[in-house]
Amino acid sequence: xxxxxxxxxxxxxxxxxxxxxxxxxxxxxxxxxxxxxxxxxxxxxxxxxxxxxxxxxxxxxxxxxxxxxxxxxxxxxxxxxxxxxxxxxxxxxxxxxxxxxxxxxxxxxxxxxxxxxxxxxxxxxxxx
Numbered sequence: 001x002x003x004x005x006x007x008x009x010x011x012x013x014x015x016x017x018x019x020x021x022x023x024x025x026x027x028x029x030x031x032x033x034x035x036x037x038x039x040x041x042x043x044x045x046x047x048x049x050x051x052x053x054x055x056x057x058x059x060x061x062x063x064x065x066x067x068x069x070x071x072x073x074x075x076x077x078x079x080x081x082x083x084x085x086x087x088x089x090x091x092x093x094x095x096x097x098x099x100x101x102x103x104x105x106x107x108x109x110x111x112x113x114x115x116x117x118x119x120x121x122x123x124x125x126x127x128x
Contacts, residue, residue, distance in 0.1 A: 008036055
């Protein structure tokens, strides 16, 4: 299965708690909690380009599996990290946050972000 496609956020759990824990200001948390972000993923072998559009904010990261790269996180900070792939999962650790993006089937991606015991889970469905 290829990760390539456009996916829109369907459901999310733990957004407010997680965003507070990473230090996002309350006004941005309030604005962002109801926005249905769109993730566009382009996969070419082990090379990926991931663009996440949340309202007017666009976050684009490119990386190659197993190679160190600079990834912009949710707060806009750039962090050096290595993305690994295990089966249908992309795994990366950014500072203390572990992100696992799993392609569950051709139409569903589940992204789980963990910071200590706080978990933020996003389920997105393919729109293109």
